[in-house]
């Protein structure tokens with residue numbers, strides 16, 4: 001069963017189209033990732049799905065309710081952690097939990113149970129009286145997640161929950177997300193970090209308000225990049241880059257740290273061409289090898305080919 | 310209902326944890342009341358005067374004695390030329406320079422017209438005008454006296470056809486202390502400032518830190534959110550009134566002549582407008598700083614200038630006078646001054662009361678509509 005079904009969702013701010021005719025489906029219990037650069041339209045899409053921003057056209061069914069016609073029913077069935085959400089810094093841990101538990105109208109037995117759970121996942125048992133503003137970022141984010149799902153919604157939207165959090169805390173946060181998914185909660189999460197895409201069951205990549213790719217990580221790597229990537233280790237890299245470009249080798253040539261990636265169609269083997277082009281020059285060629293494309297490669301490729309058209 | 314209580318509780322918790330708020334609400338009003346109360350003092354008590362008497366006869370000395378006797382004129386300096394006089398005025402040592410001509414006394418003796426030159430430092434126009442008034446009154450009085458004397462000297466029985474001396478009695482503010490007039494006005498300002506700023510800041514703060522989106526995604530209804538913000542600040546506003554009334558009684562010895570109940574009822578009606586304006590400000594701003602700017606320069610300053618708080622409305626250009634009818638603060642100040650100074654009640658002030666209700670409902674309704682629209 002689909003937890004979310006989005007049909008031709010569009011949002012215009014004046015003459016500017018922030019989200020353009022977007023459609024996709026999210027299965028129940030899935031971890032669904034939204035990727036995209038700044039301003040791609042991720043937050044705008046999520047706000048529409050939460051029922052707090054009215055679509056300009058199109059509609060979406062969230063937990064079976066239309067975001068356009070029944071936003072209040074949608075709100076009752078979801079949890080949401082906004083991009084900036086950082087709880088009330090001037091309230092204690094316990095007061096924050098009580099406030100959100102209260103506004104969701106939890107009855108006291110369920111509330112106590114959920115409060116205990118929220119404290120547990122944030123690792124804050126016995127520290128209920130701490131002022132929230134004094135907590136470290138990672139713990140605060142977990143507490144924020146705990147309060148966002150205090151009412152046990154079937155769907156939760158997390159807008160860049162891990163931005164500005166250190167890598168260890170990020171990993172712990174993703175473990176928590178996994179735990180939610182195992183409890184059959186659908187998790188929609190946006191992120192800037194491409195490596196986090198690997199944790200998602202399914203992904204969409206947005207750019208300028210449009211979906212430019214979708215699928216799981218494996219599909220994305222295979223379907224959208226029908227090419228081979230060669231990684232070249234050499235010195236000096238800049239000179240190598242120039243030579244390769246002069247010789248028009250492959251479709252795309254990009255620098256990756258101190259290596260160079262050449263992307264070429266699968267059918268032609270360009271390894272030899274590369275070696276020949278460089279051998280005649282003053283270049284120390286350490287290695288040329290075919291590598292698995294990373295999501296980075298896929299996205300750079302997708303964005304570049306989109307900009308060309 | 311439960312949700313509303315939750316929000317109110319949260320608001321109070323945040324309020325008491327914020328030392329800045331505590332200062333705004335408890336200390337600032339008293340300090341402002343005292344400072345403004347003294348500063349907004351338009352009366353002139355002492356007129357520092359320098360005398361350049363070229364005549365030195367009896368009459369001139371009598372006049373000076375008379376002036377001194379009023380208690381207002383302090384004859385601090387006697388000088389011997391214009392230059393010195395000029396210097397004293399320039400330095401601000403005196404506001405008034407009195408110059409008697411060489412033939413002042415002889416002129417009077419000969420029943421000719423005698424004149425005195427009075428030089429004012431008009432850099433403070435108010436003080437100068439008021440001092441000039443005092444001087445004129447004093448000289449007139451003296452004039453009458455010497456006419457009587459000279460006439461009787463000539464052996465005539467004197468009877469003025471109508472010797473009318475105006476005896477001015479100022480009601481409600483017998484000592485004509487502007488302070489007494491200003492202080493109730495200051496109380497209305499404080500109530501306005503506190504309710505407008507607290508409301509707009511409390512809402513915009515949530516937007517700024519990102520909890521606003523978090524709130525509207527919960528089942529909280531817009532009206533609950535609005536009430537949850539309003540109720541605590543109305544309570545704070547009422548507490549401030551109590552503080553100010555106490556300070557007023559203790560510091561300025563002004564007590565409320567009319568009904569306290571009517572005073573509080575009007576305050577509650579008045580804050581409908583200010584809360585509405587605060588709510589409106591929160592819908593047009595994104596940061597606390599913006600909200601503060603708009604609240605101060607866009608809303609409160611114009612309200613204060615147009616309310617008749619500082620400048621009497623009758624002295625304004627006619628077109629501006631019409632605008633003042635749109636300022637809720639105007640009516641509230643009329644009510645507050647009426648209740649505190651004159652002991653008036655609903656029977657006398659019902660027009661203002663009804664207009665305030667009307668404005669309150671209108672402003673609150675429109676802002677809530679806008680607020681709700683912004684959320685959806």
Ligand SMILES: Nc1ncnc2c1ncn2[C@@H]1O[C@H](COP(=O)(O)OP(=O)(O)OP(=O)(O)O)[C@@H](O)[C@H]1O
Pocket residue numbers: 013016018036037038039040041042043044045083
């Ligand atoms: N209320 C608004 N009025 C006008 N334009 C808006 C509004 N909200 C968002 N936008 C614009 O819509 C575009 C998409 O914004 P959105 O916040 O959805 O992007 P995003 O993918 O979440 O970006 P980020 O990674 O920075 O969070 C941006 O260009 C933004 O400036």
Ligand SMILES: [Mg+2]
Pocket residue numbers: 042043044083159
């Ligand atoms: Mg965003």
